[in-house]
Amino acid sequence: MTDAPASAAAAVAAVPPKRTAWRRLRKAPFTAWFGFAVILFYAVLALFAPAIAPHGESQTFDIPYDVWAVEPRLVWADLGPLSLPYWLNFEATGSMHWLGTDQIGRDMLSRLIYGARNTVGIALVTTLLAFFIGGTLGILAAVVGKGWFEIVLNRAVDVLMAIPSLIFALMLLSTFGSSLLNLVLIIAVLDATRVFRLARAVAMNVAVMEYVEAARLRGEGLAWIMRKEILPNVMPPLVAEFGLRFCFVFLTIAALSFLGVGIQPPLADWGSMVRENATLITYGDITPLLPAGAIALLTIGVNFVVDWFLNETSGLRDGQ
Amino acid sequence: MASNPPPKPGDPVLLDIRDLRIEGESEDVWSPIVKGVSLKVKRGRVLGLIGESGAGKSTIGIAGMGYVRGGCRFTGGEIWFDGVNLRTLNERQLDRMRGNRVSYVAQSAAAAFNPAWRLMDQIVEVALIHGVMNRAEAERRAVELFRKLKLPEPETIGRRYPHQVSGGQLQRAMTAMALAPRPDLVVFDEPTTALDVTTQLDVLAAIKEAIEDEGAAAIYITHDLAVVSQIAHEIMVLRHGETVEWGPTEEIISRPKKPYTQALVSLRAFRKEEAPPAPPAPLLSVEGVTAAYGGAVTVLHDVSLALETGKTLAIVGESGSGKSTMARVVTGLLPPVSGAVRFAGAALPPRLKDRTKDQLRDLQLIYQMPDVAMNPRQTVEEIIGRPLTFYFGTKGAERARRVHQLLDQIELPRALATRLPTELSGGQKQRVCIARALAAKPKLIICDEPTSALDPLVAEGILRLLVGLQREEGLSYLFITHDIATVRAIADEVAVMFKGRVVRSGPLETALAPPFDDYTDLLLKSVPEMTPGWLEGALASRRMEGAGQ
Amino acid sequence: MKLIFGVIFQRLALSLVTIFLVSIVIFSSVTLLPGDFAKSILGQSATPETVAAFQRELGLDRPPVERYLEWIGRVAQGDLGDSFASGAGYQRSVAEVIGPRLGNTLFLAAITAVIAVPLALALGVAAALYRNSWFDRTVNATSLSTISFPEFFVAYILMLIFAVNLRLLPSLANVGPETPLDERLVKTLLPAMTLALVIIAHMLRMTRASIIALLASPYVEMARLKGVSRRRVILKHVLPNAWAPIVNIIAFNLAYLIVGVVVVEAVFVYPGVGQLMVDSVQTRDIPVVQGCALIFAATYIFLNLAADVIAIATNPRILHPR
Numbered sequence A: 001m002t003d004a005p006a007s008a009a010a011a012v013a014a015v016p017p018k019r020t021a022w023r024r025l026r027k028a029p030f031t032a033w034f035g036f037a038v039i040l041f042y043a044v045l046a047l048f049a050p051a052i053a054p055h056g057e058s059q060t061f062d063i064p065y066d067v068w069a070v071e072p073r074l075v076w077a078d079l080g081p082l083s084l085p086y087w088l089n090f091e092a093t094g095s096m097h098w099l100g101t102d103q104i105g106r107d108m109l110s111r112l113i114y115g116a117r118n119t120v121g122i123a124l125v126t127t128l129l130a131f132f133i134g135g136t137l138g139i140l141a142a143v144v145g146k147g148w149f150e151i152v153l154n155r156a157v158d159v160l161m162a163i164p165s166l167i168f169a170l171m172l173l174s175t176f177g178s179s180l181l182n183l184v185l186i187i188a189v190l191d192a193t194r195v196f197r198l199a200r201a202v203a204m205n206v207a208v209m210e211y212v213e214a215a216r217l218r219g220e221g222l223a224w225i226m227r228k229e230i231l232p233n234v235m236p237p238l239v240a241e242f243g244l245r246f247c248f249v250f251l252t253i254a255a256l257s258f259l260g261v262g263i264q265p266p267l268a269d270w271g272s273m274v275r276e277n278a279t280l281i282t283y284g285d286i287t288p289l290l291p292a293g294a295i296a297l298l299t300i301g302v303n304f305v306v307d308w309f310l311n312e313t314s315g316l317r318d319g320q
Numbered sequence B: 001m002a003s004n005p006p007p008k009p010g011d012p013v014l015l016d017i018r019d020l021r022i023e024g025e026s027e028d029v030w031s032p033i034v035k036g037v038s039l040k041v042k043r044g045r046v047l048g049l050i051g052e053s054g055a056g057k058s059t060i061g062i063a064g065m066g067y068v069r070g071g072c073r074f075t076g077g078e079i080w081f082d083g084v085n086l087r088t089l090n091e092r093q094l095d096r097m098r099g100n101r102v103s104y105v106a107q108s109a110a111a112a113f114n115p116a117w118r119l120m121d122q123i124v125e126v127a128l129i130h131g132v133m134n135r136a137e138a139e140r141r142a143v144e145l146f147r148k149l150k151l152p153e154p155e156t157i158g159r160r161y162p163h164q165v166s167g168g169q170l171q172r173a174m175t176a177m178a179l180a181p182r183p184d185l186v187v188f189d190e191p192t193t194a195l196d197v198t199t200q201l202d203v204l205a206a207i208k209e210a211i212e213d214e215g216a217a218a219i220y221i222t223h224d225l226a227v228v229s230q231i232a233h234e235i236m237v238l239r240h241g242e243t244v245e246w247g248p249t250e251e252i253i254s255r256p257k258k259p260y261t262q263a264l265v266s267l268r269a270f271r272k273e274e275a276p277p278a279p280p281a282p283l284l285s286v287e288g289v290t291a292a293y294g295g296a297v298t299v300l301h302d303v304s305l306a307l308e309t310g311k312t313l314a315i316v317g318e319s320g321s322g323k324s325t326m327a328r329v330v331t332g333l334l335p336p337v338s339g340a341v342r343f344a345g346a347a348l349p350p351r352l353k354d355r356t357k358d359q360l361r362d363l364q365l366i367y368q369m370p371d372v373a374m375n376p377r378q379t380v381e382e383i384i385g386r387p388l389t390f391y392f393g394t395k396g397a398e399r400a401r402r403v404h405q406l407l408d409q410i411e412l413p414r415a416l417a418t419r420l421p422t423e424l425s426g427g428q429k430q431r432v433c434i435a436r437a438l439a440a441k442p443k444l445i446i447c448d449e450p451t452s453a454l455d456p457l458v459a460e461g462i463l464r465l466l467v468g469l470q471r472e473e474g475l476s477y478l479f480i481t482h483d484i485a486t487v488r489a490i491a492d493e494v495a496v497m498f499k500g501r502v503v504r505s506g507p508l509e510t511a512l513a514p515p516f517d518d519y520t521d522l523l524l525k526s527v528p529e530m531t532p533g534w535l536e537g538a539l540a541s542r543r544m545e546g547a548g549q
Numbered sequence C: 001m002k003l004i005f006g007v008i009f010q011r012l013a014l015s016l017v018t019i020f021l022v023s024i025v026i027f028s029s030v031t032l033l034p035g036d037f038a039k040s041i042l043g044q045s046a047t048p049e050t051v052a053a054f055q056r057e058l059g060l061d062r063p064p065v066e067r068y069l070e071w072i073g074r075v076a077q078g079d080l081g082d083s084f085a086s087g088a089g090y091q092r093s094v095a096e097v098i099g100p101r102l103g104n105t106l107f108l109a110a111i112t113a114v115i116a117v118p119l120a121l122a123l124g125v126a127a128a129l130y131r132n133s134w135f136d137r138t139v140n141a142t143s144l145s146t147i148s149f150p151e152f153f154v155a156y157i158l159m160l161i162f163a164v165n166l167r168l169l170p171s172l173a174n175v176g177p178e179t180p181l182d183e184r185l186v187k188t189l190l191p192a193m194t195l196a197l198v199i200i201a202h203m204l205r206m207t208r209a210s211i212i213a214l215l216a217s218p219y220v221e222m223a224r225l226k227g228v229s230r231r232r233v234i235l236k237h238v239l240p241n242a243w244a245p246i247v248n249i250i251a252f253n254l255a256y257l258i259v260g261v262v263v264v265e266a267v268f269v270y271p272g273v274g275q276l277m278v279d280s281v282q283t284r285d286i287p288v289v290q291g292c293a294l295i296f297a298a299t300y301i302f303l304n305l306a307a308d309v310i311a312i313a314t315n316p317r318i319l320h321p322r
Helices: A003-013 A018-026 A030-047 A108-144 A148-161 A165-176 A180-207 A210-218 A222-258 A270-276 A278-283 A289-314 B057-063 B091-097 B119-130 B135-148 B167-179 B197-214 B225-231 B249-254 B259-269 B323-331 B357-362 B380-392 B396-409 B414-418 B426-439 B456-473 B484-490 B518-526 B534-548 C002-031 C037-042 C048-058 C064-076 C094-129 C134-148 C151-165 C181-215 C218-225 C230-268 C273-283 C286-313
Strands: A070-079 A082-092 B013-026 B029-042 B046-050 B072-081 B102-105 B185-189 B217-222 B234-239 B242-248 B282-293 B297-308 B312-316 B338-343 B363-366 B444-448 B476-481 B493-498 B501-507
Touching: A030 A108, A030 A289, A108 A148, A108 A180, A108 A222, A108 A270, A108 A289, A148 A180, A148 C002, A165 A180, A165 A222, A165 C002, A165 C230, A165 C273, A165 C286, A180 A222, A210 A222, A210 B363, A210 B380, A222 A270, A222 A289, A222 C151, A222 C230, A270 A278, A270 A289, A270 C151, A278 C151, A289 C134, A289 C151, B013 B057, B013 B217, B029 B057, B029 B072, B029 B217, B029 B242, B046 B057, B046 B225, B057 B072, B057 B185, B057 B217, B102 B167, B102 C218, B119 B135, B119 B167, B135 B167, B135 B197, B167 B185, B167 B197, B197 B225, B197 B518, B197 B534, B217 B225, B225 B234, B225 B249, B225 B534, B234 B249, B234 B259, B242 B249, B242 B259, B249 B259, B259 B456, B282 B323, B282 B476, B297 B312, B297 B323, B297 B338, B297 B476, B297 B493, B297 B501, B312 B323, B312 B484, B323 B363, B323 B444, B323 B476, B357 B363, B357 B380, B363 B426, B380 B396, B380 B414, B380 B426, B396 B414, B396 B426, B426 B456, B456 B476, B456 B484, B476 B484, B493 B518, B501 B518, B518 B534, C002 C064, C002 C286, C094 C134, C094 C181, C094 C230, C094 C273, C094 C286, C134 C181, C151 C181, C151 C230, C181 C230, C218 C230, C230 C273, C230 C286, C273 C286
Parallel strands: B046 B217, B046 B234, B102 B185, B185 B217, B312 B476, B312 B493, B363 B444, B444 B476
Antiparallel strands: A070 A082, B013 B029, B013 B072, B234 B242, B282 B297, B282 B338, B493 B501
């Protein structure tokens, strides 16, 4: 992540006029378009989950670990010590569930769709909260400048950041217990430290600008300076950082859920779904990879968009 | 042009650029930067390229090495160097030429030297990679050039790292690096622009002597006509990527043909009209102010100044003289350690936050860099309108009307009100900053080098505007600058600052006339003039004084 | 030289202060325990007497400052207290529980670093050198995808391929104290590969980015105008200035390894500190959780300190003061 603040700070310098935004978007590479498409797809799934999912979120059926309705089968070639797959066959199994059922017989496809709502929603709320806390404090620290407020805040953030956030989260969850509210608050506060660092760094670059000094000399108050002079000018790097932080929060929550201390049942959540069905892997069943892949796909999508955005706004060029 | 026969190796014309065209990219749009420029540099002669920023002079200069910067591309023309068209060479062939037969001296030596290498290693690198000398020879050659360029401790200075050497010395070291492999042509890209005026003189003289001695041809790029007239045999004036005029230095300086060149040459003749005598009315007085940063580094020592209503007090000095700190003390950004500032008959609270809204309003500031003095996310109307709302509560249609009035006053079209600062030119931006200051109806405007980042003609326009506004509105200016010509143009009173002290002050007529103190003398003698032979004269007088001491 | 030692000493002191503050944070997480904590540990059927006894045992009835000083004093001597999991007549100290697992985790981290660091740096420099080539684009897209994968996704894919389908490597990394080195290596290979993949992706992207940022420096253009070839510019002019960022990148990623280790150990049932910490969180074995957190934090702080010191020691401005 060390590269994010640097490139994000570079984005402060280049303020693209609004008019060209659409043209830039049209010229965006395939990866960025792919990213936008993925994000849109997930958004639709999350918003209309009840309408799209064939069954209820925690509706159980008789057969646990039911197979897919159409089962992919690898055909293996025996090459002495090694056997390698060379073909993929599809067999109809007569199962009522497109992607089978989980360990207690809930429809896998429906839970995947509801998972979009829960997993993504929780990560989004957490990231927003982290940005609200970290962004406000970061800009405030940059504007107030040297003084006890900044020293205390900086020191506190240094200390909080000296503990790896997953480890810290694990520790706090063990004392406070893994309720959804605790999870969101803990991750948001821990992640706010990272946001604080970036927001303060870019806001400091803006705060030394003479237009901010001009506002001070005019006699403007703190709120005006933060809202009108600083905030609009730190938006591009913060927007990029929002994408990156969302990915990070999303992956952290998924990891915690996978470890069993994140989002708790019966909420359908991709991280927990991987853990609950993990044993299937040893039988060559790829069902547990589906929720994991769902996580990966969204993160890739967001990363592709952010990567394009950062490239557009930093504008590094090469001589010949 | 096309009928010209291609030059042959060994021709007296070393560099022959024909109809050069270069485009630059911004926001995915390619637009021409150099629009068909042709030039010739003869062996051992110096061609000066002069023009304002955006004239394409730097781009043309490095194109002489077959190089274009990132985000630019050649779109036409030929670059003949000693009988070879550089545009037909591949990267490896160009690498073999660059540094060896054509070399480059960058504007900021501090940034252009690699911070991780000793100076000597960087200087001998050229000779080593091109295989023209072995290491011992290359080091001997470097020391010889250090001596020629009058660097201190020529034997050992090469062992230092760039950050251990001063800016003027680095610029000489870079000249040594360029001359080391005995190139046929050296491109100097504003080599003295970043230096203080007193340092500039020495470096300029050292460069001039060295290239004459070495017999190298040179392209000397600058925006300062006086500087280039001291060093170049011929001058080419550029504007908007096109040639305005090209001729022998003598010709360009004394008999310019084109209006643009004439304006450039007569630039320094501008003088403010004599104001009608008025009874003295003291407005600002700085009394025995001592100021320090972080409570430790004292930058102002017991400074006293006085300014009367409707007058201009110019504070001149080089970087580090404390002149900008003076402005910070007056504005309240830096409370002084001791001393007081009185304004309009009352003591001004030292701290910004203790001042009343009216005190803040009475005292406005114009900055050096208009680019960073305006919020890039606010329109011109918001920028000019904010002081109206903030100080007078003016809103809505009334505010729009006032903004239009102010735009008329600073001679900008009303249509600009909806623009963002990034869509304005440098001069327009500075005008908007002036309008923002005017909107507060102040008594005093502090001008912190408002013209030094602008091109000469644009700067003159700003000075004329400021002088006109002073006459109309009865404004007073505290004008901070390093440029003597600007002082002569606008000041009523002058204070010369050096190392945090006022070394000389008084009315313009007496302050800048002999007899001088040592520093003012040095400062005035270092300001380049266009008179032929001025450089040699200035140096000789400086040496005489040095010998006399 | 004096300056260098001064700066390094300053960093060292700062790190000690940070560790001290971190220990307070970790300790207070116990002090912050909600009131019914004892009940939730002992179960709903616990009598008020047993709850009180438990709280006394934890020292929850004494002032926090006193308890902290006692705790930190013992921690300084290597005594992290007793695991809650120790029953009557079955005392297990935290140090005893963590000790062997720490060895396992360090082994896994070391193997990963040995694979990942050289590979990532080489790929990163190569991508910067051949910027915008097909090689760079491929590396860029691949690494961007890889950093988007949750660790367990990578882990299960590798497990599916190498353990389940190809049957080349064991799917479980259940090493014990008696496992011989060769078997230990084979068993550690899948977890190490998983971690290495994720870290290589991060590290090469950062290396590439920092080298490209340096390529925009004026001294690079100067070198090009001196006739220095592209390759030599990167190797001789840019790399010497890249040490500080590169060392930082390595430290950052080794620190990231600590986090990654938790999930990967859980997937492969590798008996390391990460797995231990997760188990202890689930059983709410606070002293063990504290111990693990302290070890992770100390490692993290130490890595950053090391990076700082190396960056200082290679900075010409500090190395050769005016």
